[in-house]
Amino acid sequence: MIFSRLGTALSTLRDRNLLSLVPQPMRVHVAPALRAGIATIVPILVSEIRGQPEIAAIGVAGFLGCLVDPGGSWRRRFLTMGGFAVLAALVCWLGYFASLSPYAAIPVAFLGAFVLSYAMVFGAATTSLGLMLTIELMIFLGTPMPGPGEVMLASLCALIGGLWAMLVTLVVWNTPPDTPARGATAIVWQKLADLTDDLAGRYGAGANAADWESLPSDRWAPVRAAIEDARTALAAVRRTRSGPTERSLVLLVLLSDAEECFKLACALSGTLEQLGAAEPGAPRSAVLDGLAALTEDMRAIAEALERMRTNGSVAALGAERREEALRRLRQATAAIGRGSGVAVADGSPHAVQAALLFRELGQSLEDAGGARPAGRGTNDLAEAIWRQNAQFHFGEIGETLRTNFTVRAVAFRHSVRVAVGATAAYVLSSLMLLNHGYWLSITTVLILQPHIASTWRRMLDRIAGTVAGSVVAAVLLATISTPMDIALLVFPFLAVAVLLRGLGYAFYVFAMTVGFLLIADLFIPSGMAPWTLALVRVENSFLGAALALIVAFAIWPNWEERGLPRAIANSLRAASTFLSAALASRTVDAERHVDLATLQRECGLANNNSEAKLQRLVSEPRLKPSPAIAPAMAMVIALRRLTGLAIELDNLPEAAFAGEERQAVIADARRWIEQSLGTIAGALEGDSAYRPPEPLPAHVKDAALSDAEGAGRKPEDLLLTIFERIERQIAAIGDNAADFLAVTESATRGSLRAAAD
Secondary structure, X not given: OHHHHHHHHHHHXXXXXXXXXXXXXXXXXXXXXXXXXXXXXHHHHHHHHHOOHHHHHHHHHHHHHHHOOOOOOHHHHHHHHHHHHHHHHHHHHHHHHHHOOHHHHHHHHHHXXXXXXXXXXXXXXXXXXXXXXXXXXXXXXXXXXXXXXXXXXXXXXXXXXXXXXXXXXXXXXXXXXXXXXXHHHHHHHHHXXXXXXXXXXXXXXXXXXHHHHOHHHHHHHXXXXXXXXXXXXXXXXXXXXXXXXXXXXHHHHHHXXXXXXXXXXXXXXXXXHHHHHHOOOOOHHHHHHHHHHHHHHHHHHHHHHHHOOOOOOHHHOOHHHHHHHHHHHHHHHHHHHHOOOOOHHHOOHHHHHHHHHHHHHHHHXXXXXXXXXXXXXXXXXXXXXXXXXXXXXXXXXXXXHHHHOOOOXXXXXXXXXXXXXXXXXXXXXXXXXXXXXXXXXXXXXXHOOOOHHHHHHHHHHHHHHHHHHHHHHHHHHHHOOOHHHHHHHHHHHHHHHHHOOOOOHHHHHHHHHHHHHHHHHHHOOOXXXXXXXXXXXXXXXXXXXHHHHHHHHHOOOOOHHHHHHHHHHHHHHHHHHHHHHHHHXXXXXXXXXXXXXXXXXXXXXXXXXXXXXXXXXXXXXXOOOOOOHHHHHHHHHHHHHHHHHHHHHHOOOHHHHOOHHHHHHHHHHHHHHHHHHHHHHHHHOOOOOOOOOOOOOHHHHHHHHHOOOOOOOOHHHHHHHHHHHHHHHHHHHHHHHHHHHHHHHHHHOOOOOOOOO
């Protein structure tokens, strides 16, 4: 009974995203883990051999220096890691002078933590850099030095440790600048393969409408997130004087082809849903063969990217495997809907549309197979991605600082919380005369996150990892008595810690706790027995976790119910723009080309933001789940479906839009979509009263069906079907928006306009 209840409790925590004890899918980065382990263990071994404990500090600084390595271009890594080495040495002196008097230590702790946390406004690299320096500041505030001589030695060790980390990572074991970009692009293709594989599973099992509804959140969202990560990674690749490098252009082409495949796969999702539901006699086996071939070729591209080390294309890697997959895809395409070249009136419109999409997917994959920059317009593509993800320039420092220096900015609020938490931790540890009191401060700083749901989950993960790691470290210290053996154990645990960062925070904390408790026992004399040292670590961690929660709940708690309505409203407006543009681009009087790819991206990002807020709402520490979760989840699902319908509209044949009457219908449909979604968005933002959306005008349906009656099944059937599906999704959004507003009105009406988001 006890184990059953424990299992139920863990399952509940996992399902609500409160505990990451269940390993998550990850890419294993062995090289950074080994580099961090080497940067740590070499000084520690030298320290042990020479009997000079102070040298071990070089290993600790080297480990932290490896953690701030942002990857990407050599220049970017040099500036970040070099900045850490210099600033770490300066922080030693700052901590020393501040620790001489509590009247100086308290403001230094507050201002130092605030400034270093505020560095997050400049991106991920400075966020990591600021966090590591904050940790060092709290260590030196909590460990007063006897005099300037000891401070000089500590600052010198910090500087040498940072430079040692640079030597290991940038010289001895350097990686090509495009390694992160290659890995990120490979993930995009792997996620695409997961999408097509999932399509095969749902279509083959005859999934119903409810089963298809979860596809966008399950598969589309991860692909869009992976594409954005790849864009960021590519933007970080150093540009040569004459432009992007050869290898970066190869990756840009592959990412461009992946985005095209993603668009087509989204359109194929809706087509297969309709094909399976309305046409049971469709060529199911041919469709499944085509999806299997797509999955195989996409996985082959991902694996080829992982192995690609030169400027060549992925065609040279796994060529036979890819050629076989493309051959199977061509055969399947020919078998679907009696082949893509059959007269439309003679076959199923959904089957013919599926055949066309399979054919376009095959063409995109063949382009990806010969991904070379020459003659493919990749310089324009490169410039577009670099403009969208422009590197930071020094001239933007002042503007960025001013823009975020407001209580409505997430970065400002988070920095204040970290500053208050760090200062309170320092005062508490000083008043209680805690042994290793800086562990309390470090725990508080590391647990605090910009969102309360993330803070809550980080707290649970850190406590779980710390307790388990402390037990293991105590057992090892109690059974191994030779200092050299203990020192050698530091390497595997810290290397594994870096390796497990993507697996789950609890696993990362577990390995880190073991490694640093071993270091503390070796080089920080305290006279404590192993189990006592482990207990001190656990006690400080529990105190730090409790303090972090108090700060998170007391200072601007970012409850997602307040920001979620505005996020969903932004998604509604993005969907309205995308749908309207997809229809406008098919009218005869369209004056200019509409960049639907950009609109699709913006729509996907808005939906991802809404879904992220919803997931944080689910994870928030509440006595009972928020009643807003169910209607919000239904709206997010419907919004994903609207995005897919816009993509399907863009991929319909021209015949579906032919005729004056149908052109007029398209204009009316656009107005109805914009009015319906705009009204709901305004109600969610509190700008207007809620009104249920009107049904799709009857003359729109009549006109879409007019040429199809008595003439067999034609492309117009596809247009009518999409209009009807849009109507159903908008009606679902309207109904759930009414429920959402009913349960959140009391909590949000007074604060919507002041929400941080």
